Amino acid sequence: MSHRALQVFLVACLVLPFAACKKEEAPKETVKAPVAAPAGDDIAAWRTYVSDAVTRNMGGVSNQPYVYLLPGENSEGFEGSYERLAEKAETDVARGIIAGNMLAYASPASAKMADIVIASFKDVPADTMKGVRVLFIGDAADDPRVKAAVSPAGVDYVFIEAK
Numbered sequence: 542m543s544h545r546a547l548q549v550f551l552v553a554c555l556v557l558p559f560a561a562c563k564k565e566e567a568p569k570e571t572v573k574a575p576v577a578a579p580a581g582d583d584i585a586a587w588r589t590y591v592s593d594a595v596t597r598n599m600g601g602v603s604n605q606p607y608v609y610l611l612p613g614e615n616s617e618g619f620e621g622s623y624e625r626l627a628e629k630a631e632t633d634v635a636r637g638i639i640a641g642n643m644l645a646y647a648s649p650a651s652a653k654m655a656d657i658v659i660a661s662f663k664d665v666p667a668d669t670m671k672g673v674r675v676l677f678i679g680d681a682a683d684d685p686r687v688k689a690a691v692s693p694a695g696v697d698y699v700f701i702e703a704k
Contacts, residue, residue, distance in 0.1 A: 578678075578703040582613025582649045590703075591647045591678060598676050598699055602643040606676075607633055609657065611648035619650075627657045634661040640672025644696075646687075651679030651703065659690040668695040678703050 576593035579586035587610060595606055609630050612622055630646075638644060648654035658677060674697045677687045684700045691698055 579649070582615055584610075584612050584616065587612075587647065587649060591645065594647070594678055594701055595643070595645045595676065598645075598674070598701070599643065600674055600697070601641070602674050603641045604643075606643035606645050607638070608645045609647070609654070611650055611654050611657070613649035614653065623650075623653060623657075627660060630657050630661045634665060638670055638673050640670075643674040643676060645676040645678070647676075647678035647703070649703075651683045654679055655683035655687050658687050662690045662694060665694040667693045670694040670696045673697065674699060676701065 575597065576590045578590055591608060591610055595608060599606070609626055611626050612619060616622070634644070646654050646658050655677070658675075673694075675691045676699045677684065677691075678701045679687075681702050681704075684702075688698055688700065
């Protein structure tokens with residue numbers, strides 16, 4: 542072994558144990574502030590807000606959540622959007638949602654979204670959706686009637702007031 546190689550080897554032998562003993566510091570995670578609820582009907586702002594709220598409320602949910610976002614009542618084509626979303630939500634729930642999933646409902650038209658949730662859960666047998674999280678983002682006035690509609694199914698209900 543050459544003199545230079547021997548020096549490199551000795552330095553490596555001295556430095557390596559100290560490097561191995563130094564505890565690795567975990568990178569510090571920065572906690573982002575929650576996205577504020579949009580004041581108006583801007584659907585892009587609502588998507589950002591709902592995405593953040595869903596992510597923060599996943600809890601023990603391991604699957605991709607079902608997210609139902611209805612635009613504001615003043616948006617173009619609202620009635621068509623309402624009918625399509627209502628049909629999709631009802632079909633999804635009727636098909637059966639198993640534990641480990643989340644259903645998230647949100648809209649600047651909170652009362653209309655509450656109507657969709659209530660209609661979707663009207664025929665769900667009691668205690669058949671244990672382990673499913675239902676997230677409703679809307680007005681506080683709609684919370685009691687949504688909760689009353691989904692609770693018999695045995696879901697984990699979470700309400701966020703969009704204010």
